[in-house]
Amino acid sequence: MKDVTEFTAAEILAIKVEQPEKLFTVDNLKTEKRTLATKWHPDRCKLDEADKVFAHIQNLFKVAEDRIEKNSWNGPATLQYTTKDGSTFKLKYRRVMELEVGKMYIGMKHLAYVITPDYEDLFRNGIKMINSIKYPKPKFEEQFKRQMPVIVKASETDIGFVVVMEKTEELVLLKDLLDYLPENKLDPRHVAWIMSTLCNIACFLDMNGIAHGAISPSTFWVSPKHHSGVLLGGWWYARPAGEKLLALPSESINILPKEVFVDKVGKTVYDRKLIKALGLECLGDKSHSGSTLLKDSSIPSTVLSWLRGATVPSAVDEYSKWGKARDDGFGPRKFVELIVDINQIY
Structure with missing residues (x-):
């Protein structure tokens, strides 16, 4: 995601008000808002679109604050969880997606599924099925392993059952x-x-x-x-x-x-x-x-x-x-x- 100062007027105005994640990041929301307000304030910016851009930034910021307060942010942020043995892990992600069994957090090099406690049986079944995958010959492993999931960590945590998988950046x-x-x-x-x-x-x-x-x-x-x-x-x-x-x-x-x-x-x-x-x-x-x-x-x-x-x-x-x-x-x-x-x- 590029720096907020790199967005043009047209790019900012093209962002739907319900998608503030396309402009702001949750970790630097207020700093980014101040930077944008300084750049696009009509008293400072002489572009014809300055008024519209400045107003749109304010609206996007309000929606962003509401999303963060309601824990429904769908953009770059950090997932933190603690396992039953007391170990704490953090995963930077770009997007979160709601699932029928929980949530999926999409990072650049990793993917985290957080399965709600009600679906513990499905969580354990999924781990069992992934671990059951067999490669009878080296040529099969060479061809198919890159098309199958690789589990980095699977744990019972304070936020649910978490499964972290490998993911290459271009996926x-x-x-x-x-x-x-x-x-x-x-x-x-x-x-x-x-x-x-x-x-x-x-x-x-x-x-x-x-x-x-x-x-x-x-x-x-x-x-x-x-x-x-x-x-x-x-x-x-x-x-x-x-x-x-x-x-x-x-x-x-x-x-x-x-x-x-x-x-x-x-x-x-x-x-x-x-x-x-x-x-x-x-x-x-x-x-x-x-x-x-x-x-x-x-x-x-x-x-x-x-x-x-x-x-x-x-x-x-x-x-x-x-x-x-x-x-x-x-x-x-x-x-x-x-x-x-x-x-x-x-």
Whole structure:
């Protein structure tokens, strides 16, 4: 996040009054407000927009103070917690996101999930499922470990059950990327590499006998720079394939077939259904049916047909079907840059 003195008049006025986190930081709020007030006060600044900018800064500051007082700040700050043995830890984060099971704190190199005490069973299940991931051969570890979560610390604390995971600086939550982009959707060519990554992950989960159950833009992280992705979130809902589910997030409930509510068993085929729904959402269809995309000529028909089609029992066969649809639709593979300034998102 850049220094407040670097913001132009247009940039400040473009910040919505309900998003003071885009201008201020919680640790330096009053100092930043004084700096901005000095710079943009109409008696000092001779720009025509000075009056509007100064008034907007005051409004943003009022909302910021209210957010801090109500503990609902959603910008750069420090998370502090104490474990049961008395150890205290701090984590600098850029953004906080509300979850059905707690909160997620997004830092540059780490990610912290704080699970509320009511969901202790899901917390312990998530840790167990992550620890159950196996790499039968060195080549599998080399390929897939970078797509799976790495736990730095998992503890019972004074603020709930905390799980800290590794996160590289270029990673952005797919949901945040979509919210940031114009029209909240991706070019079909970028959706293609996301689908390839997720189909690959689906094969690995299937090989491990893990039904994740929560693959969505809110749990999958992407690297726009490297065209890669990591499945960091949603592990609280994962189960060994064939075993009873503990719970499902609302996003999955709205997408999965009715049979999931009958047998309530984790199935890897459900993950592949969720992956296709994610692809449709990335293209701009939040209904996940694909019907609103039928007239979009930028989406190859083979790709859309695969996304809208039924999933097949085998993860490997599904990957093969996707590969054919992708290659028939886009032709020879080409690396298309996705230029995103992560600092504008976090």
